[in-house]
Amino acid sequence: MADEENTDDGTLPLDTAGVLLRRAREDAKLSIEQVSAETRITQRHLRLIEAGDFDGLPGRTYAIGFSRSYAKAVGLDDRKIATLVRAELAESGYDDRGNADGFEPGDPARIPTRGLAWLSALAAILLIAGGLAYFRDYFFPASGPGPLVAEAPVSEPTASQVAGAAVPDSTPGGGExxxxxxxxxxxxxxxxxxxxxxxxxxxxxxxxxxxxxxxxxxxxxxxxxxxxxxxxxxxxxxxxxxxxxxxxxxxxxxxxxxxxxxxxxxxxxxxxxxxxx
CATH class of the missing domain: 2.60.60 (Lipoxygenase-1)
Known part of the structure; x- marks a missing residue:
């Protein structure tokens, strides 16, 4: 009778999106930490998804987007999981608070890290410095100091030297x-x-x-x-x-x-x- 009452009052079946995701993760012998590292989603949000507690997520878009990324990481059909999540949100009367600034989350793994941002800034600085050095020599070629030692004349290689020269192999045969x-x-x-x-x-x-x-x-x-x-x-x-x-x-x-x-x-x-x- 209890099961019939749960079905009549609209309770979701046991195989919710979170249950399917957790089961797939355990079958793949992956921990929450490993899935978090692969998807760049916090462990707290992953646990909320497994528990079906979407109220703890920033909004409806995040609930669906994070669930799809989780599904891809454990080998499930992300479209099927997204459909289940939408159905659960609709049936539970989920209050979509949305984002005030209109930001739509994408794949969390595509968000640049702080280290990558610093590397990009450093690369830009080096590029600007190199450009300044190049154009300084281009417009003022005689501004630098002259050579300390006179350049020796370059002699043409003989035919025997050309024939005896070994051609280096640019592809290593192995190594560390x-x-x-x-x-x-x-x-x-x-x-x-x-x-x-x-x-x-x-x-x-x-x-x-x-x-x-x-x-x-x-x-x-x-x-x-x-x-x-x-x-x-x-x-x-x-x-x-x-x-x-x-x-x-x-x-x-x-x-x-x-x-x-x-x-x-x-x-x-x-x-x-x-x-x-």
């Missing part, structure tokens, strides 16, 4: 693999082919991790590949991605990273660019 965080609070997990954890934490700004050279089939799991700089043997290679996305079981050995950095080297005559599968 180092990941460096470009922002603060970047969650990442490294593990080998057997699933043994090499490192798991939230990396601070400029913090680095060196992949053990004896690790067998090292791989990475992170939602912020765009915030991780990579070097192989001291040489920079492209990031795993240039935008926020969840990557898992991606090989990060020196050979795998170099192959991603220069896919055309595998087939120099092919006119079509290679893509990762």
């Amino acid at each position: 693999v180092i990941f460096t965080a470009l922002e603060d609070g970047i969650w990442v997990k490294f593990y080998d082919a057997q699933g043994n954890r090499l490192m798991e934490k939230q990396m601070a700004l400029d913090e680095s991790f060196t992949v053990p050279p004896d690790a067998e089939g090292p791989q990475i799991w992170t939602a912020r590949p765009d915030a991780l700089a990579i070097t192989v043997g001291g040489q920079a290679v492209p990031k795993l991605a240039e935008e926020l996305q969840t990557l898992r079981d991606v090989p990060v050995s020196a050979e795998a990273l170099l192959a991603r950095a220069d896919p055309a080297a595998q087939s120099p005559q092919s006119p079509e660019p290679l893509t990762d599968t």
Whole structure:
């Protein structure tokens, strides 16, 4: 009789959006802290969403937007979750207080961090200083001090010297693999082919991790590949991605990273660019 009364008076079913999200998170063996690191949503707001307590969120738009980001992080259909949240808000008579300034929240992970803002400002200052130095030399070429030592005449290389010169190989054959965080609070997990954890934490700004050279089939799991700089043997290679996305079981050995950095080297005559599968 109690269940019938709950159905008659409009009580929501047990499988609410929050229940589905929490169940998916637990099935993926993710903690609230890990989901917060991936989505850039505070742990308090994530717990409110799981509990269906949308009154604790800033507004209706935040409730729907945060729930969709949560769904993407745990592998659920974000549109289905958004539909459930709208239905729960409508049935509970949710009071949408809105935002006085008209700001619409987007993906929390796209909000620039304080560290990124400082780096952008520093880059702008260096660019202005470099421009001033360049134009000073351009308009006043004779204003600088003259050379202290007379320049020696440059002799043309002989044919034997040209033939005997070795052509350096610009692609290293391997070396030490180092990941460096470009922002603060970047969650990442490294593990080998057997699933043994090499490192798991939230990396601070400029913090680095060196992949053990004896690790067998090292791989990475992170939602912020765009915030991780990579070097192989001291040489920079492209990031795993240039935008926020969840990557898992991606090989990060020196050979795998170099192959991603220069896919055309595998087939120099092919006119079509290679893509990762």
